[in-house]
Amino acid sequence: MNPTDPTDPTEPVDSDDSGEEANATPGKELVVIDNPVADDALNPFAWFWRLLGRKRSNGASVREGLADALARDTTDSEGFTAEEKAMLASILRLKDIRVEDLMVPRTDIEAVDMDTTLAEMLLIFEAEGHSRLPVYDETLDDPQGMVHIRDVVAYITNASKLSRTEAAKRKTKLPANLDLKRVALGKTIGALRLVRPVLFVPPSMMAMDLMTRMQASRTQMALIIDEYGGTDGLVSLEDIMEEIVGDIEDEHDDEEEEMILDKGDGTFVCSAKAELEDVEAATGKAFNAGEIAEDVDTIGGLIVALVGRVPARGEVINSLGFEFRVVDADPRRIKVVVLTINAKRRRAG
Numbered sequence: 472m473n474p475t476d477p478t479d480p481t482e483p484v485d486s487d488d489s490g491e492e493a494n495a496t497p498g499k500e501l502v503v504i505d506n507p508v509a510d511d512a513l514n515p516f517a518w519f520w521r522l523l524g525r526k527r528s529n530g531a532s533v534r535e536g537l538a539d540a541l542a543r544d545t546t547d548s549e550g551f552t553a554e555e556k557a558m559l560a561s562i563l564r565l566k567d568i569r570v571e572d573l574m575v576p577r578t579d580i581e582a583v584d585m586d587t588t589l590a591e592m593l594l595i596f597e598a599e600g601h602s603r604l605p606v607y608d609e610t611l612d613d614p615q616g617m618v619h620i621r622d623v624v625a626y627i628t629n630a631s632k633l634s635r636t637e638a639a640k641r642k643t644k645l646p647a648n649l650d651l652k653r654v655a656l657g658k659t660i661g662a663l664r665l666v667r668p669v670l671f672v673p674p675s676m677m678a679m680d681l682m683t684r685m686q687a688s689r690t691q692m693a694l695i696i697d698e699y700g701g702t703d704g705l706v707s708l709e710d711i712m713e714e715i716v717g718d719i720e721d722e723h724d725d726e727e728e729e730m731i732l733d734k735g736d737g738t739f740v741c742s743a744k745a746e747l748e749d750v751e752a753a754t755g756k757a758f759n760a761g762e763i764a765e766d767v768d769t770i771g772g773l774i775v776a777l778v779g780r781v782p783a784r785g786e787v788i789n790s791l792g793f794e795f796r797v798v799d800a801d802p803r804r805i806k807v808v809v810l811t812i813n814a815k816r817r818r819a820g
Contacts, residue, residue, distance in 0.1 A: 561715045568714060570681050571674035574695050574704030578804040582607055585615055585661035589623070592660055596620050603692055605705060606666050612701045614694050616666040626663060630654045671696050674703055682711050737812035740798075743771025743805040756812055758791050771805040781805060792816035 582605040583595060595604065606615045631649040633641070638648045660666060670693035672681055685691055691708040730745040731753045741750055750770050751757050758764060763776050774797070775781055777790050781804060788795040792813055799807035 558715060565679050565711075565714055566677070568678040569674065570672060570676045570678055570693070570695055570706050571703070573678055573710045573714065574674075574706045575710070576704050577611065577702055580605060580611065580702070580705050582611055582614075583618065583660070584608065585666070586659050588657055588659055589626075589654070589663060589665075590656035592618065592623060592665075593656075596623070603707075605669065605692070605694060606660065607702075614669070614671070614702055615661075617669045617692050618660050618665050619667055622665050622667065626665060627651070627654050669694055672706075673698075678706075678711050678714065681706065682708065685711075737817050739810045741770050741808050741810055743769060743774075743800075743808055745770050747773060750810070754810070754812060756792065756816060758793075760791060770808060770810070774805055774808060789813070 581599050581601065583592065585606060585608050587595070587606075596602075602620045603617050605611075605617050607613055608615050628649070631651045631653050633645065633648040633650055638644070655663070668690070670681070670684060670688060670690050672684070672693050672695060674695050674697065681693055685693070685708050693706045695703040695706060697703045730742045731750060732740040733753060734740060737754075739750070739754060746769060747758060747764065747767065758773065760767075760773060760776075764773055767773050767776050774788060774795050777795075778788055781800065782788065782797045784797055784800045786797045788797075792815065794811040794813060796809040796811070797805055797807075798809055799805075
């Protein structure tokens, strides 16, 4: 038996009815799930795989048994709590989620090029609040890897560290014997060899498979590459875990922006990321965009689809019974739009 292989067919399944099941309270079915800690000390993700497909002795998978248990409306003390049920249901859904469903889209990727200097890198890390950033050469379609703030700090520490002999010769002692003047702030991250490898995966890869690859490679970032070699998006281990436990916010995360703000008189300030169905619910009006909106999920995407390009800041588009005024945008994407229902649509009810 291989204890690190969750699909090992030689792993025994306990079929003894004289133990726990015999002592179960009459009228209550005992749901038995293998102990993930005992069996998987060497592979902390292996128990996920058992939940997602391992067969028991009666032919049913642990996944099926757990799904049935979660489907039951259990309110007694021996059932799952609402929080436990939600988390376990999210784990089961993970088997059917592709990385393209989780990825940060290309237009939202914060990345740096190989020629970024160490000084610029420090400012970018401070501004963005990320610990890792993708690195590219010339364009994002030529990704080189990622830069980790830990490697930057390690380089600065090692470069500024004085030897015992150097420290002894100084008339004025430096804190921790670090001379920051020795740090080559003008050198690029490429020249300093601060770029680590990342995973490159297709959009169709399943999230569970990617999580296993991340564990094996000890890499927490993957770039999504399309069939032509272009960069589609980015997925981190945190993105996958958030599918299970919900949003994970740290002290550097900004407060969640309000997606739709009702200003009255049929006017709404919307983040371009606001979902179309949420905007329709807020305005009480359907867009009825037909084929144009078939592959569109957000209000920003709808506007781009309507005009066939990314409109400039200040541009106004009248369509579908609405006025769309772009109040914030850059060459890659719309950021904020003011949506106003025109008088005819308002009168129509």
